[in-house]
Amino acid sequence: MSTQKPAKQIHLAAHFPGVNNTTVWSDERSRSQIAFSSFRHFAQNAERGKFDFLFLAEGLRLRETRGLIHDLDVVGRPNTLAILAALAGVTSHIGLVGTLSSTFNEPYELARQLSTLDHLSRGRAGWNIVTTSDAFHGANFRRGQFLDLADRYSRAQEFFDVSSQLWDSWADDAIVADTESGEFVRTSGLGLVDHHGPQFDVTGYATLPPSPQRHPVIVQAGDSPDGRDFATSSADVIFSRHADYEAGRAFYDDVKGRLDAVGRPRDSLKILPAATFILGDTHAEARERSREISRLQVSPQTAISFLEQVWNTDLSSYDVEGPLPSIDPVVTAEGGAKGRAHVHTDPIATANAWREQAAASGWSIRELVISFAAKHTFVGTPVEVAETINRHVQEDASDGFVIVGNTNPTGLDEFVDRVIPELQERGVYRTDYDENATLHETLGLPPVPSRSTAALASA
Amino acid sequence: MSRTPFHLGVALDGAGWHPAAWRDATARPEALFDHDYWVSLVVEAQAAGIDLVTIEDSFGLQTSGYGPFELRGDEVRGRLDALLLANTIAAQVPGIGIVPTVTTTHTEPFHTATGIQTLDHVSEGWAGWRVQVSGRSHEAAHVGRREIPVLDPARAASGTDEQQTALIRSLFGEAADAIEVARRLWDSWEDDAVIRDVPTGRFIDRDRLHYVDFEGENFSVKGPSIVPRSPQGQPVVFVLAHQTVPYELAVAQADIVGITPHSDEHLEQILGELGDAELTVERRAPEALRVWTEAVVLIEETHESAVAALAALDDLHGSPYASDAVILADTAENVAAQLLRWQQAGITGVRLRPARLPLDLERITRDVVPVLAETGVLERPASASSLRERLELARPSNRYAAELIESAHR
Numbered sequence: 001m002s003t004q005k006p007a008k009q010i011h012l013a014a015h016f017p018g019v020n021n022t023t024v025w026s027d028e029r030s031r032s033q034i035a036f037s038s039f040r041h042f043a044q045n046a047e048r049g050k051f052d053f054l055f056l057a058e059g060l061r062l063r064e065t066r067g068l069i070h071d072l073d074v075v076g077r078p079n080t081l082a083i084l085a086a087l088a089g090v091t092s093h094i095g096l097v098g099t100l101s102s103t104f105n106e107p108y109e110l111a112r113q114l115s116t117l118d119h120l121s122r123g124r125a126g127w128n129i130v131t132t133s134d135a136f137h138g139a140n141f142r143r144g145q146f147l148d149l150a151d152r153y154s155r156a157q158e159f160f161d162v163s164s165q166l167w168d169s170w171a172d173d174a175i176v177a178d179t180e181s182g183e184f185v186r187t188s189g190l191g192l193v194d195h196h197g198p199q200f201d202v203t204g205y206a207t208l209p210p211s212p213q214r215h216p217v218i219v220q221a222g223d224s225p226d227g228r229d230f231a232t233s234s235a236d237v238i239f240s241r242h243a244d245y246e247a248g249r250a251f252y253d254d255v256k257g258r259l260d261a262v263g264r265p266r267d268s269l270k271i272l273p274a275a276t277f278i279l280g281d282t283h284a285e286a287r288e289r290s291r292e293i294s295r296l297q298v299s300p301q302t303a304i305s306f307l308e309q310v311w312n313t314d315l316s317s318y319d320v321e322g323p324l325p326s327i328d329p330v331v332t333a334e335g336g337a338k339g340r341a342h343v344h345t346d347p348i349a350t351a352n353a354w355r356e357q358a359a360a361s362g363w364s365i366r367e368l369v370i371s372f373a374a375k376h377t378f379v380g381t382p383v384e385v386a387e388t389i390n391r392h393v394q395e396d397a398s399d400g401f402v403i404v405g406n407t408n409p410t411g412l413d414e415f416v417d418r419v420i421p422e423l424q425e426r427g428v429y430r431t432d433y434d435e436n437a438t439l440h441e442t443l444g445l446p447p448v449p450s451r452s453t454a455a456l457a458s459a
Numbered sequence: 460m461s462r463t464p465f466h467l468g469v470a471l472d473g474a475g476w477h478p479a480a481w482r483d484a485t486a487r488p489e490a491l492f493d494h495d496y497w498v499s500l501v502v503e504a505q506a507a508g509i510d511l512v513t514i515e516d517s518f519g520l521q522t523s524g525y526g527p528f529e530l531r532g533d534e535v536r537g538r539l540d541a542l543l544l545a546n547t548i549a550a551q552v553p554g555i556g557i558v559p560t561v562t563t564t565h566t567e568p569f570h571t572a573t574g575i576q577t578l579d580h581v582s583e584g585w586a587g588w589r590v591q592v593s594g595r596s597h598e599a600a601h602v603g604r605r606e607i608p609v610l611d612p613a614r615a616a617s618g619t620d621e622q623q624t625a626l627i628r629s630l631f632g633e634a635a636d637a638i639e640v641a642r643r644l645w646d647s648w649e650d651d652a653v654i655r656d657v658p659t660g661r662f663i664d665r666d667r668l669h670y671v672d673f674e675g676e677n678f679s680v681k682g683p684s685i686v687p688r689s690p691q692g693q694p695v696v697f698v699l700a701h702q703t704v705p706y707e708l709a710v711a712q713a714d715i716v717g718i719t720p721h722s723d724e725h726l727e728q729i730l731g732e733l734g735d736a737e738l739t740v741e742r743r744a745p746e747a748l749r750v751w752t753e754a755v756v757l758i759e760e761t762h763e764s765a766v767a768a769l770a771a772l773d774d775l776h777g778s779p780y781a782s783d784a785v786i787l788a789d790t791a792e793n794v795a796a797q798l799l800r801w802q803q804a805g806i807t808g809v810r811l812r813p814a815r816l817p818l819d820l821e822r823i824t825r826d827v828v829p830v831l832a833e834t835g836v837l838e839r840p841a842s843a844s845s846l847r848e849r850l851e852l853a854r855p856s857n858r859y860a861a862e863l864i865e866s867a868h869r
Binding site for chain 2: 034040074087109182187
């Protein structure tokens with residue numbers, strides 16, 4: 001099998017272990033979820049592995065199950081922007097990407113914070129734009145109220161547009177700092193932003209000169225047609241759910257086709273599915289570890305809790321090693337779980353589907369829950385995992401992956417020790433960062449022409 | 460000499476507080492947006508035993524005064540977000556208080572509280588918050604949530620303009636609410652909430668997490684915080700105040716109030732007004748209020764050369780520098796003598812604003828600090844492991860845990 005094309009280079013992101021059941025806290029290697037030493041270890045290890053960027057989710061409210069704070073998973077995390085700024089101080093090359101809601105922030109402030117992060121990190125900032133629309137999270141914010149689902153993406157798009165206007169409003173040469181003439185800033189190099197739209201009214205000058213990247217790298221994670229449209233127009237990276245080979249190829253084909261349609265180069269939008277991994281010295285050992293870890297990821301209480309989110313009633317008397325409940329879920333408008341990415345919209349249908357699946361496979365409650373809540377994407381020897389990752393990338397099922405470890409903060413140490421060298425040996429992954437590269441450059445995104453809307457001094 | 464502790468803070472802003480400081484030969488105006496500049500300033504302060512640094516900020520491009528926004532090219536314009544900058548510094552410089560300015564007017568109280576709390580985790584116990592309100596009309600236009608008329612602080616203070624007085628009251632009322640929300644969120648996790656109990660499968664004991672259920676005029680916050688309780692429990696809250704309404708805010712909610720006396724009589728008058736505020740306002744902060752003074756400092760070898768250096772900067776700027784705080788252009792010995800006079804008058808600390816950065820910071824650390832140290836007023840608890848310990852402020856117990864203990868004894 002020969003091809004004229006040079007091998008594609010793989011792009012990898014390191015996801016800080018999340019506040020869900022896949023992060024194993026009962027393991028002895030698991031350390032504090034909040035101490036800075038954990039974040040520093042995580043970031044410096046990922047940088048040792050030459051990852052393109054590290055990725056943090058956002059906490060806006062603690063998750064709840066049936067009206068009570070969910071207590072079975074890791075709980076508590078830092079403010080996203082603050083911890084990324086701290087990590088900028090202890091790393092030099094790796095990108096710093098945070099999830100930040102366009103619903104519970106204001107563009108003037110957030111655009112400035114992202115510009116600050118880009119200055120502080122010398123061009124390594126990234127923003128995973130998410131939309132949030134529920135009153136549950138709103139209870140911690142000024143907006144408070146529910147944002148209509150239909151307005152989520154229009155708000156996100158307008159938020160991004162205003163942010164872009166702010167980022168583009170200073171000329172590259174606006175800062176003069178000429179001590180002789182006494183001109184610090186050339187005022188004609190600052191454009192006044194004056195935006196009035198359905199969601200925002202923003203009038204004023206941005207507070208910072210252009211940062212090294214001017215715009216942070218934009219990441220988008222939504223999977224809906226609206227989300228894909230937003231990514232096609234505005235994103236640099238898609239954080240996708242389609243790590244499976246066939247689904248990955250279909251998604252890749254769809255998104256890159258959308259790029260063709262709008263005349264964007266195919267390499268200007270990287271597709272990175274989320275992936276987990278389990279390593280072993282032999283394939284059989286990796287399989288055994290996968291089985292053990294999946295049982296740590298789904299404790300008996302966690303298995304029951306997953307069911308209770310659908311059944312919306314106390315199921316604690318059920319044996320998790322036995323069959324699923326035969327009773328039907330309690331259906332209320334409120335539902336069982338709050339603050340999660342995926343909420344079950346039709347509990348009766350979900351319950352029926354789960355019962356059928358468990359019966360057909362001979363699964364207990366716990367085995368059923370493991371089948372969807374503790375799946376491991378890549379299980380094998382380091383060579384097997386590296387080859388699988390490389391195949392996905394070379395055959396256009398992705399441009400790389402967002403890798404999540406299962407313990408905090410050491411979950412990716414082993415990946416860096418054992419898988420990264422295999423990828424490097426195959427010539428498909430960097431052996432070092434380019435000197436002074438911005439995140440945009442590290443990701444291999446095509447250069448963008450100057451975006452400044454303000455006049456240059458010479459113009 | 461009394462054993463009243465006397466603490467030193469340094470206020471960092473741009474190339475220094477004088478608007479022409481960036482033109483000084485020792486200034487680094489090209490470095491103001493690079494973190495190395497800021498880290499080097501804080502390293503200098505930390506090595507000399509300065510207790511804390513504050514970082515200035517505003518919700519928009521700098522402008523002089525409170526009048527209509529004016530875009531000037533001859534002064535430093537542009538500023539990094541102070542809370543983010545503080546976190547970057549804290550990750551690199553241990554053992555010094557780091558106190559960013561964050562306004563309460565246009566920001567989300569939840570984000571501010573968790574950002575400061577994160578700073579406390581990153582610095583391992585050295586975080587503070589310099590609370591500020593934004594009364595500037597052009598800053599309100601950055602959010603478009605409400606209109607703020609152009610503020611005239613003199614008219615507002617005189618009480619002759621009802622609209623202006625009401626505006627000040629509402630901005631500071633919102634600030635009091637934002638601090639209240641932050642303090643509740645900081646307590647919303649008990650220290651021992653994480654239990655990692657494998658037999659029951661529980662990571663936390665949720666009975667040790669608490670909703671804060673704050674409802675105010677401008678916002679409501681449900682809680683709990685997303686961030687576990689931080690090393691200090693409650694980071695240190697600093698409020699700069701010049702008149703009755705802000706004095707009341709400080710008395711209610713601050714750990715430290717910064718005041719700006721211009722003479723001994725003025726100091727007495729301010730302390731009297733703070734005393735009056737204590738009679739009318741309920742204190743909600745955990746310990747007694749610390750009163751610090753403020754001064755802009757420009758230090759040279761002789762009094763005459765300091766006065767001349769200030770005049771030269773004023774000439775470059777085209778007008779004399781006016782400040783809310785007293786301007787001490789003098790020798791290190793005379794600056795130290797003024798600080799000692801304040802200390803003897805019962806003042807517990809000072810926030811010095813270097814007229815020129817890094818120059819006057821270096822003069823403080825290398826020339827003023829040794830003079831003060833000789834008198835013994837800079838004696839500190841040995842090996843303080845947090846800003847609170849350094850300032851001899853107790854680590855507050857958790858209000859929610861205390862409530863539970865109380866109700867159990869009822």
